[in-house]
Amino acid sequence: MALSSDSSTGRDSREKITIQNVSRSYESTQALADVSFSVAEGEFCCVVGPSGCGKTTLLRAIAGLDDPDGGSILVGGDPVTGPGLDRGMVFQEYALFPWRTVRGNIRFGLDRPACDCPDCEARVKELVDLVGLDGFEDAYPKELSGGMKQRVGIARALAVDPEILLMDEPFGSVDARMRDRLHGELLDIWTQTEQTVVFVTHDIDEAVTLADRVIVMDADPGTVQSTFSIDLERPRGRTARDFVDHVAQIRDELGSPVETSH
Numbered sequence: 001m002a003l004s005s006d007s008s009t010g011r012d013s014r015e016k017i018t019i020q021n022v023s024r025s026y027e028s029t030q031a032l033a034d035v036s037f038s039v040a041e042g043e044f045c046c047v048v049g050p051s052g053c054g055k056t057t058l059l060r061a062i063a064g065l066d067d068p069d070g071g072s073i074l075v076g077g078d079p080v081t082g083p084g085l086d087r088g089m090v091f092q093e094y095a096l097f098p099w100r101t102v103r104g105n106i107r108f109g110l111d112r113p114a115c116d117c118p119d120c121e122a123r124v125k126e127l128v129d130l131v132g133l134d135g136f137e138d139a140y141p142k143e144l145s146g147g148m149k150q151r152v153g154i155a156r157a158l159a160v161d162p163e164i165l166l167m168d169e170p171f172g173s174v175d176a177r178m179r180d181r182l183h184g185e186l187l188d189i190w191t192q193t194e195q196t197v198v199f200v201t202h203d204i205d206e207a208v209t210l211a212d213r214v215i216v217m218d219a220d221p222g223t224v225q226s227t228f229s230i231d232l233e234r235p236r237g238r239t240a241r242d243f244v245d246h247v248a249q250i251r252d253e254l255g256s257p258v259e260t261s262h
Helices: 055-063 102-111 120-130 146-158 176-193 204-210 241-254
Strands: 015-026 029-040 044-048 070-075 087-090 164-168 196-201 213-218 223-229
Touching: 015 055, 015 196, 029 055, 029 070, 029 196, 029 223, 044 055, 044 204, 055 070, 055 087, 055 164, 055 196, 087 146, 102 120, 102 146, 120 146, 146 176, 176 204, 196 204, 204 241, 213 241, 223 241
Parallel strands: 044 196, 044 213, 087 164, 164 196
Antiparallel strands: 015 029, 015 070, 213 223
């Protein structure tokens, strides 16, 4: 089955995120230049590209943690002017509070203003079960494996039931076996929550495993090179011919040795 280029035709009526001509510079370095694409409501979209192509900068701009120099980012048709409870962020380096337990870290997402959860403890228990950490509620981050820490990060981001989940290379620090397991768990969560996901990675195999659509970026400065639909049924076997073909075509499009999983 061939990998097909996706022009986003017909997505306008259900766009959740719209990125229009976004640029961002840091002193003499231009991280992003005229980046434009959209993400449909409920879509699992991966952004892939080499180091330095502005993937993290773009994700932080969607989250409202970084202000573009030019262009605009819309969520549900409204301009992004800062962080919001409609967007949950999962970071690469866990970013857990070492003095809080698993329960405490997850609860942090509910302790902020604007929480209208009628029973926060019940919500925490629900999230602990969702990410498979039942029995570890009172453990501290130093007592957890890397994969478990990242599950806590996912649960914390999901605490206020955001419409969008933004993930910055969240599984880059775990081994291949744990990464495969976390992929399956993340897809199960996505299926249950029906959230819109933007997942940044430099691993082509990971992108093809997870995504409905892959945005391919180039560097110096960061630009959108192309987009591809991944029209494979889930779960996806990495040794299947169609999967291998998708990975090979994205690698060819990049024209550089971007990482693949083994």
